[in-house]
Amino acid sequence: MKILQQSGDPTAMYTGPEFTIQFANNAILAIWGKDESVIGHRFENALPEMKGQPFADLLKQVWESKEIYEANEMPATLDIHGEPITSYFNFTFKPILNKEGDIYCILHTAKDVTELIRTRDAVLEKERKEEEIKKELRASNEGLRSNNQELYTLNKEYTVTNEKLGASNKIIQDLNLQIKKENNELLSGNRKFQDDITNLGDLNKNLASRNQELKDLNDTITQLNNKLSESDISFTNLIDQAPVAIMLLKGDDFVITMINDAMLALIEKDYSVIGKSLFEVLPELKGQPAAEMLIKTYRMGTPNSDHSNPVILNRDGQFEERYFTFNYTPFIEDGKVTGVIDMAVEVTTQVMAIQERESIIIEKSVLEETLRKSEQRLQGILETMAEGVGVIDATGQLVYANPMAQQILGLSESKIKERTYDDPKWQNLRLDGTLLPSEEHPMSIMMSTQKPVYDHEVGVKAPERDIMYISINAAPLFDDEGNLTGGIGTFMDVTTRRMITQGKEDFISIASHELKTPVTALKASLQLLQRSHDRLPPESRAKLLDQSIKSLDKLSGLINSLLDTSRIEQGQLKLDKRPFTISELFDDCCSNFSQITDQEIIFEGDIYEQVMADNQQIGQVMINFISNAIKYAPESKQVIITAKKISDHEIKISVRDQGPGIPKEKLEHLFKRYYRTNYHGQKFTGLGLGLFISGDIIKEHGGRIGVESEEGKGSEFWFTLPI
Numbered sequence: 001m002k003i004l005q006q007s008g009d010p011t012a013m014y015t016g017p018e019f020t021i022q023f024a025n026n027a028i029l030a031i032w033g034k035d036e037s038v039i040g041h042r043f044e045n046a047l048p049e050m051k052g053q054p055f056a057d058l059l060k061q062v063w064e065s066k067e068i069y070e071a072n073e074m075p076a077t078l079d080i081h082g083e084p085i086t087s088y089f090n091f092t093f094k095p096i097l098n099k100e101g102d103i104y105c106i107l108h109t110a111k112d113v114t115e116l117i118r119t120r121d122a123v124l125e126k127e128r129k130e131e132e133i134k135k136e137l138r139a140s141n142e143g144l145r146s147n148n149q150e151l152y153t154l155n156k157e158y159t160v161t162n163e164k165l166g167a168s169n170k171i172i173q174d175l176n177l178q179i180k181k182e183n184n185e186l187l188s189g190n191r192k193f194q195d196d197i198t199n200l201g202d203l204n205k206n207l208a209s210r211n212q213e214l215k216d217l218n219d220t221i222t223q224l225n226n227k228l229s230e231s232d233i234s235f236t237n238l239i240d241q242a243p244v245a246i247m248l249l250k251g252d253d254f255v256i257t258m259i260n261d262a263m264l265a266l267i268e269k270d271y272s273v274i275g276k277s278l279f280e281v282l283p284e285l286k287g288q289p290a291a292e293m294l295i296k297t298y299r300m301g302t303p304n305s306d307h308s309n310p311v312i313l314n315r316d317g318q319f320e321e322r323y324f325t326f327n328y329t330p331f332i333e334d335g336k337v338t339g340v341i342d343m344a345v346e347v348t349t350q351v352m353a354i355q356e357r358e359s360i361i362i363e364k365s366v367l368e369e370t371l372r373k374s375e376q377r378l379q380g381i382l383e384t385m386a387e388g389v390g391v392i393d394a395t396g397q398l399v400y401a402n403p404m405a406q407q408i409l410g411l412s413e414s415k416i417k418e419r420t421y422d423d424p425k426w427q428n429l430r431l432d433g434t435l436l437p438s439e440e441h442p443m444s445i446m447m448s449t450q451k452p453v454y455d456h457e458v459g460v461k462a463p464e465r466d467i468m469y470i471s472i473n474a475a476p477l478f479d480d481e482g483n484l485t486g487g488i489g490t491f492m493d494v495t496t497r498r499m500i501t502q503g504k505e506d507f508i509s510i511a512s513h514e515l516k517t518p519v520t521a522l523k524a525s526l527q528l529l530q531r532s533h534d535r536l537p538p539e540s541r542a543k544l545l546d547q548s549i550k551s552l553d554k555l556s557g558l559i560n561s562l563l564d565t566s567r568i569e570q571g572q573l574k575l576d577k578r579p580f581t582i583s584e585l586f587d588d589c590c591s592n593f594s595q596i597t598d599q600e601i602i603f604e605g606d607i608y609e610q611v612m613a614d615n616q617q618i619g620q621v622m623i624n625f626i627s628n629a630i631k632y633a634p635e636s637k638q639v640i641i642t643a644k645k646i647s648d649h650e651i652k653i654s655v656r657d658q659g660p661g662i663p664k665e666k667l668e669h670l671f672k673r674y675y676r677t678n679y680h681g682q683k684f685t686g687l688g689l690g691l692f693i694s695g696d697i698i699k700e701h702g703g704r705i706g707v708e709s710e711e712g713k714g715s716e717f718w719f720t721l722p723i
């Protein structure tokens with residue numbers, strides 16, 4: 001009993017069915033808050049505050065059943081110094097039996113575990129709270145991680161924040177680990193608690209400070225979270241309001257995970273597309289370069305951009321070609337490409353404008369090229385055409401003259417531009433040779449009537465040049481308002497044409513005159529013979545007949561010339577070539593001329609050379625040359641005819657007189673048909689055909705023909721024949 005008295009373990013003993021407190025050591029008295037006076041009293045009386053609590057019933061149960069009752073952590077409310085205090089106990093009600101097996105007392109041992117429970121509850125509560133915090137933190141971390149991941153790819157600006165968060169998370173995780181570790185320690189400490197309850201106080205303090213740290217961290221995280229969500233909201237707003245169309249496509253199916261208004265407007269869809277595959281929303285994209293590039297970006301994880309390929313979009317059943325500048329950026333989560341960020345700006349209008357501008361430029365350059373070519377062609381035509389072209393302005397000033405105009409007028413372009421079409425330095429003449437009044441000039445007629453004129457012939461006499469004839473076509477030029485701005489004149493040198501016409505006219509008058517003379521003479525002779533041939537003496541009749549024959553010879557000569565000319569024209573001049581010597585030729589000619597002239601006709605040179613030619617025709621050439629010398633150089637005392645072998649193959653025959661000679665500029669025209677040097681003088685008769693026919697005969701023989709002459713020093717007409 002003494003041992004029990006001294007035991008630190010609270011112990012009491014109850015006897016009898018009333019449970020009289022037979023023994024109570026100091027430890028249990030301390031628990032009860034009583035003193036030794038309670039000993040000897042019944043349990044219910046000594047501890048009246050126990051009424052309503054299970055202890056009396058439990059004692060009763062043990063008394064009756066004789067079986068031990070053990071309780072753990074049972075609460076008991078005791079009146080400690082006037083105050084009801086609940087404490088927790090592990091206790092045993094142990095029946096003590098005598099030899100007969102009857103119960104005689106109950107031994108009550110107890111242990112106050114109140115502090116232990118409180119400490120454990122506090123630990124459990126803390127654990128629970130920690131678990132909640134951990135859960136919250138885990139949730140926050142989860143949210144943060146996903147936010148971080150999205151934000152990471154979208155905006156590097158938040159990298160720093162994320163890193164901070166990461167660091168914080170690390171601290172929290174470390175703390176969690178530490179807490180876990182400490183919890184484990186606590187738990188094991190709990191087991192050891194009974195032995196070392198005082199350590200708990202320290203641990204509690206430690207925990208409290210850890211808790212404070214955790215709370216602070218939590219606050220920081222909350223703040224960061226707020227910041228992040230603010231950033232997230234503003235970032236989302238930014239993306240939503242961005243003028244650039246943006247969408248985030250995730251996974252192999254390119255599911256539209258995020259899309260802004262601009263992109264929705266661009267694809268003409270609403271927010272219902274979120275969560276759907278891009279190719280389900282826009283099936284027309286399949287196979288298009290933009291789609292290929294999207295897939296490539298996702299697979300290769302490298303950014304791509306394009307601005308040149310058109311994208312064909314289905315707009316209410318109509319396939320429209322649109323142009324975009326777009327960027328595909330791989331979306332990375334946990335270091336893996338999980339999607340693609342598509343950013344696009346529509347540039348259809350600009351591309352269309354550029355294309356339109358390009359096509360206009362091409363069209364313009366084609367037009368310019370066409371214009372340039374047609375200008376070149378026109379220039380080519382103007383430069384090579386056989387007609388002169390001159391353009392005048394409204395004042396009549398020449399502003400353009402093509403090369404032929406310069407050639408015809410014999411003036412350089414700069415000189416040409418100095419003159420007007422009715423320049424007084426240049427005499428414009430009518431066809432009859434009289435001065436052409438300014439108002440009668442075809443350009444002037446065209447300008448005043450504002451109507452074209454055609455083939456208007458005028459003579460132009462340039463200073464120190466022969467008169468020339470030009471045929472002018474002229475047309476007025478008007479501006480867009482129909483005002484006369486000038487005129488264009490085309491003209492050609494028709495001097496030759498005019499000469500031929502003139503020659504023909506002259507020829508007709510000359511031929512008529514030439515023919516009329518012998519015909520009149522012949523008629524007169526024949527009439528005289530007819531009327532009075534009986535009365536005429538025979539010598540007079542013979543004279544008349546002789547005159548008639550001369551007139552007829554002249555007529556037949558003229559007719560032969562005309563016939564030869566027409567034969568030459570028709571290429572029908574026939575040669576009858578035979579060999580003969582030059583002396584034979586000279587003999588035939590000589591006999592004819594000795595009777596008609598007093599001039600001395602001298603034959604000299606290589607007269608024994610033989611030629612193969614048409615004797616008759618070559619004779620006619622000789623007669624032409626000699627009769628011309630007699631006719632045009634009557635004052636020449638001698639006419640010298642020379643034959644000269646000039647090579648082994650050629651002999652030259654020339655007829656030289658000492659007559660007036662021929663002006664230099666006329667020499668080149670002498671062998672032309674109908675050409676005569678003195679058309680208007682009428683001093684000499686002739687048809688202007690002799691030299692023309694001669695030229696043709698010599699050419700037919702393969703020889704050459706020409707003239708050398710100097711005014712006042714006579715002329716030498718010559719021809720050559722092959723030997």
Ligand code: ADP
Nearest residue numbers: 628629632676677686687688689690691692715
């Ligand atoms: P036609 O004598 O019938 O007029 P031609 O053809 O024989 O024709 O001569 C052409 C022109 O050549 C003549 O009109 C004349 O002016 C010139 N002519 C020819 N021979 C001479 C000459 N010996 N001296 C000067 N002029 C000549």
